[in-house]
Amino acid sequence: MKVLIVDDDPLICKSLSLTLRKEPDIQVAGIAQGGRQAMEFCEENLPDLVLMDIRMPEMDGLQAARLLKKQYPGLRVVMLTTFQDKPNIEMALKAGAEGYLLKTERIGSIADKLRALECGAAVMDSKVLRTLTSPQVRSLELLTPREKDVLGLVTQGLSNREIAGQLFLSEGTVRNILSVIMNKLQVKNRTQLSLAVMGIMDVEQ
Template identity: 55%
Template sequence: MKILIVDDDPLVCQSLKVLLSREKDMEVIGTAQNGAEAVAFCQKELLDVVLMDIQMPIMDGIQATRQIKLDLPKVRIMMLTTFKDEKNIRMAILAGAEGYLIKSTSVTSMAQQIRALMSGSTVLDADVLKELTEPSNNEELDQLTPREKDIAELVAQGLSNREIAEQLYIGEGTVRNNLSIILEKLDLRDRTQLAIYYWKKVK
């Protein structure tokens, strides 16, 4: 399988390239140091898997994942990062990532997880899974419907109504109506208050 490694630390890119290339069924065909480079690379080269860091200059890994999955939905994306907070995990999965690993994962385990990803499995690090499944104190958010929760999360990510509509395959009018209902349920004034409220609740 052909792999692209995306990380703003050249040493990380080079180390992973050397180590993963030792796997007989894996070929690292390139590296990128930010999300914009990753998007451009994916548009030029045929590849199977992207190992994507989150925090990078110019374009972060979440934005890059969203764009790559929009252009090339068959490319599998594994987030590989030091962040294991619920906010980043949920944003990555919502953007389209099929896997989320922590950088402390051994290369042997990482190779196994990449193979699982390619076979169609969703791959989550044990610590990541724990973060997602531990009980949270989000009673107010629980009064929202699943659709309203999705919209609230995308508003918190800074997406416009049009971008939210495209992401969820609904009309802009539906987004506006749902947003009004969300603000009323949570007793908030505008989308800025909603974004602040949301991240306080899910952090």
């Protein structure tokens, strides 16, 4: 997995780079100090994932995430920031970010979070989940037993084909069920769906 680190703090970049370089399956493709540099880097050497701060000079992480996802839909973007307010979280998700981590996260655990993202899991700090789902929590009681079965497999990172195989359904039926679930829980994609479920579970515990 090739990762581009984007942050205007040299110490953060150095710490992340040193830690991630120790992982045999992760390659630090480069370091950019702002959104504009990240755009330029991706034009020449597209990484698999961008780990990016929000507040940066010239072009912030939210704008960069929006432009990068538009230009490279397959590129994964994870925000790594100090901000855990709801507006920033929601704007990051709307921009297409697949994950949102806080800089208070232990740096050594970030590699595990990035691997989880590669496997299809949602990547979200627990504090961010509480911010995102509070005070109003969407209840899973809205779902039928079959919808809960499908949702459970989605949160495990299974594809529609894999879910269909496990539940003895057609892929078309799985897609239809997923559409109904997303409508009930008011989310737009699989990442937001997984994050919503994680937030509900976190609040209910």
